[in-house]
Amino acid sequence: MTTPVVxxxxxQVTRKDVARYAGxxxxxxxxxxxxxxxxxxxxxxxxxxxxxxxxGYRPNAAARALKLGSSETIGLVIPDNTNPFFSLxxxxxxxxxxxxxxxxxxxxxxxxxxKERHNIRNLASxxxxxxxxxxxxxxxxxxxLEAADIPAVLLNHGSQAxxxxxxxxxxxxxxxxxxxxxxxxxxxxxxxxxxxxTAGDFDLREEGWLxxxxxxxxxxxxxxxxxxxxxxxxxxxxRLLAAAxxxxxxxxxxxxxxxxxxxxxxxxxxxxxxxIALTSFDGxxxxxxxxxxxxxxxxxxxxxxxAAVEALVGASRGQASEHRTFxxxxxxxxxxxxxxxx
Amino acid sequence: MTTPVVxxxxxQVTRKDVARYAGxxxxxxxxxxxxxxxxxxxxxxxxxxxxxxxxGYRPNAAARALKLGSSETIGLVIPDNTNPFFSLxxxxxxxxxxxxxxxxxxxxxxxxxxKERHNIRNLASxxxxxxxxxxxxxxxxxxxLEAADIPAVLLNHGSQAxxxxxxxxxxxxxxxxxxxxxxxxxxxxxxxxxxxxTAGDFDLREEGWLxxxxxxxxxxxxxxxxxxxxxxxxxxxxRLLAAAxxxxxxxxxxxxxxxxxxxxxxxxxxxxxxxIALTSFDGxxxxxxxxxxxxxxxxxxxxxxxAAVEALVGASRGQASEHRTFxxxxxxxxxxxxxxxx
DNA sequence: CTGAAAGCGCTAACAC
DNA sequence: GTGTTAGCGCTTTCAG
Numbered sequence: 001m002t003t004p005v006v007x008x009x010x011x012q013v014t015r016k017d018v019a020r021y022a023g024x025x026x027x028x029x030x031x032x033x034x035x036x037x038x039x040x041x042x043x044x045x046x047x048x049x050x051x052x053x054x055x056g057y058r059p060n061a062a063a064r065a066l067k068l069g070s071s072e073t074i075g076l077v078i079p080d081n082t083n084p085f086f087s088l089x090x091x092x093x094x095x096x097x098x099x100x101x102x103x104x105x106x107x108x109x110x111x112x113x114x115k116e117r118h119n120i121r122n123l124a125s126x127x128x129x130x131x132x133x134x135x136x137x138x139x140x141x142x143x144x145l146e147a148a149d150i151p152a153v154l155l156n157h158g159s160q161a162x163x164x165x166x167x168x169x170x171x172x173x174x175x176x177x178x179x180x181x182x183x184x185x186x187x188x189x190x191x192x193x194x195x196x197x198t199a200g201d202f203d204l205r206e207e208g209w210l211x212x213x214x215x216x217x218x219x220x221x222x223x224x225x226x227x228x229x230x231x232x233x234x235x236x237x238x239r240l241l242a243a244a245x246x247x248x249x250x251x252x253x254x255x256x257x258x259x260x261x262x263x264x265x266x267x268x269x270x271x272x273x274x275x276i277a278l279t280s281f282d283g284x285x286x287x288x289x290x291x292x293x294x295x296x297x298x299x300x301x302x303x304x305x306x307a308a309v310e311a312l313v314g315a316s317r318g319q320a321s322e323h324r325t326f327x328x329x330x331x332x333x334x335x336x337x338x339x340x341x342x
Numbered sequence: 343m344t345t346p347v348v349x350x351x352x353x354q355v356t357r358k359d360v361a362r363y364a365g366x367x368x369x370x371x372x373x374x375x376x377x378x379x380x381x382x383x384x385x386x387x388x389x390x391x392x393x394x395x396x397x398g399y400r401p402n403a404a405a406r407a408l409k410l411g412s413s414e415t416i417g418l419v420i421p422d423n424t425n426p427f428f429s430l431x432x433x434x435x436x437x438x439x440x441x442x443x444x445x446x447x448x449x450x451x452x453x454x455x456x457k458e459r460h461n462i463r464n465l466a467s468x469x470x471x472x473x474x475x476x477x478x479x480x481x482x483x484x485x486x487l488e489a490a491d492i493p494a495v496l497l498n499h500g501s502q503a504x505x506x507x508x509x510x511x512x513x514x515x516x517x518x519x520x521x522x523x524x525x526x527x528x529x530x531x532x533x534x535x536x537x538x539x540t541a542g543d544f545d546l547r548e549e550g551w552l553x554x555x556x557x558x559x560x561x562x563x564x565x566x567x568x569x570x571x572x573x574x575x576x577x578x579x580x581r582l583l584a585a586a587x588x589x590x591x592x593x594x595x596x597x598x599x600x601x602x603x604x605x606x607x608x609x610x611x612x613x614x615x616x617x618i619a620l621t622s623f624d625g626x627x628x629x630x631x632x633x634x635x636x637x638x639x640x641x642x643x644x645x646x647x648x649a650a651v652e653a654l655v656g657a658s659r660g661q662a663s664e665h666r667t668f669x670x671x672x673x674x675x676x677x678x679x680x681x682x683x684x
Numbered sequence: 685c686t687g688a689a690a691g692c693g694c695t696a697a698c699a700c
Numbered sequence: 701g702t703g704t705t706a707g708c709g710c711t712t713t714c715a716g
Contacts, residue, residue: 014694026693026704031695038701041701041702060469060693061413062413062692064695066407066408066693081436082429082430082433084424094423094448103447103464106436106446106448107440108437126403127404230627234631263635286628289601291604357709357710366686366687367688369689370687372710380686380712401710404710405708405711407710409691409692410692410711
């Protein structure tokens, strides 16, 4: 004999209870809860508000979502919210969404194609009103997005897919200023520590590095590729240090990689920027507290997040797809050699 | 004349369409989609599956949530997902939830009481099936949770509130091993860099530090308090260095603070661990890549996240509230003086 | 094994 | 200003 499980249902009190208690119709309760679309007499409104408070009524979001066809929720699909760049993005998107009354469904894809696809589908079936997608793929599963007819904005996606909104920075330009800065310090052998995507996307940071070198009449330095992570950077750093023609400066395509490179350099008993100068990309908080602090190309993450959310569910929603590019800024700290380390 | 907005409604195809297309009733479609509660003939099932595929049908989660009274979503309330400890927690909670078919609603409270309360309320009205709450408050808004009758688990909350599940580590024990380790290195003047909560909660890490010192017959070292952040740690570090009786070792209550302290020490031209040894708390990834790498008390975040989700929506849900404490492990790296920095 | 139908809580016509 | 009510898409009991 199994004991019947008491459902212990939450939010038992519905708008009907409130209506009864306040002696009005359910429509009126709706009107006061939503502040419209009809006006309610002040006295009635007060009665309803009292009933709501006394009964402890909270609207059922699922019912509302069903009726309205909108969950007032947006989805975020990122590779890994543990990466400082994405954690800041997540926070900023959450803030921007909350500002508009939207909640944030967070999903990590872990650089995994299947997982990303699953996350997109899952979000779609959850009636999210939009998704911001920082894909790990060259060809993200845009089809799923289109099929679901759900607004999306792509973040920093190289190939600006037609029909989709996107926000991003000019990766090539950002890389250029980082490399130019190194060139300004007199370096002529400047390596590139390039992050690898899951797919064979040609990253524009690589192009920027190339452009800067070419513009200065400098030879191409070594390129070493590895994951966009501290570990990846560490491995890349060791390889760079072991090279016959060791570079005197390195441009890393992400702060995380630079952190790893820093470790490799320290372990080799070398110092930054004296033996090897370093600049990187992202402008995450961690880059400010490394030793030495990293000179890095900062992406305006908060602004980008706001633009993304705005495009999705703000006033401008539903407009023709557009690509918004934001400017980067070089944060000059110690790793480039500009400022003595303290 | 305003152009009428075309709603462009997503997921137009409903279970009714599928039923019609497959020549069955809507109930049957439900049965195959959910794998129950009734059995369906193989032939029929195939027809339905085809119809689903061809029509591109995806179930409407809002309708399901309304019917079932469960959104298959859990909420996470943390101070700041930008903090490595919480970002790992968020990722782990997301993974554990996804494993069970639940999605994760992320909210940041930014150490703000009102925001935390708002987040809890908001999650409750969104019919989440549970919330894991890492509060910044001494007295989190448990009332809101109770009123909503929504399962919750508190994370690392000192005062184990009656009637609530909680998961956490033994903060005092963790602090003790970190301080004992410093004592083992021969230090006798060991400072405490203590993080501050919003409220006046007495943190057990402070107690652990005290206990270790007392057990070794050592005098209390200086205590300096500041926010649980890199900046907070930096300020704390500078104060500690300026002290008349400068400590030879510091125990920091979080990795972030230790990172800030490291910077303060570097800037003072001192080295770790030679001039000052350092241990900290959390075991975040960033601690592994600082220079020198931090010896830190690692919290088993993934395990804790799994336990929290399990308590909320797993098989054991609905049981009497319990408090689960997990063991910490000392990760010995370079900042304590054990291992030469490479 | 399959179908009909009630109803989850809410919104917003539409009627008064 | 307020009330009635249809119906959003789904699950599941109950009847065949």
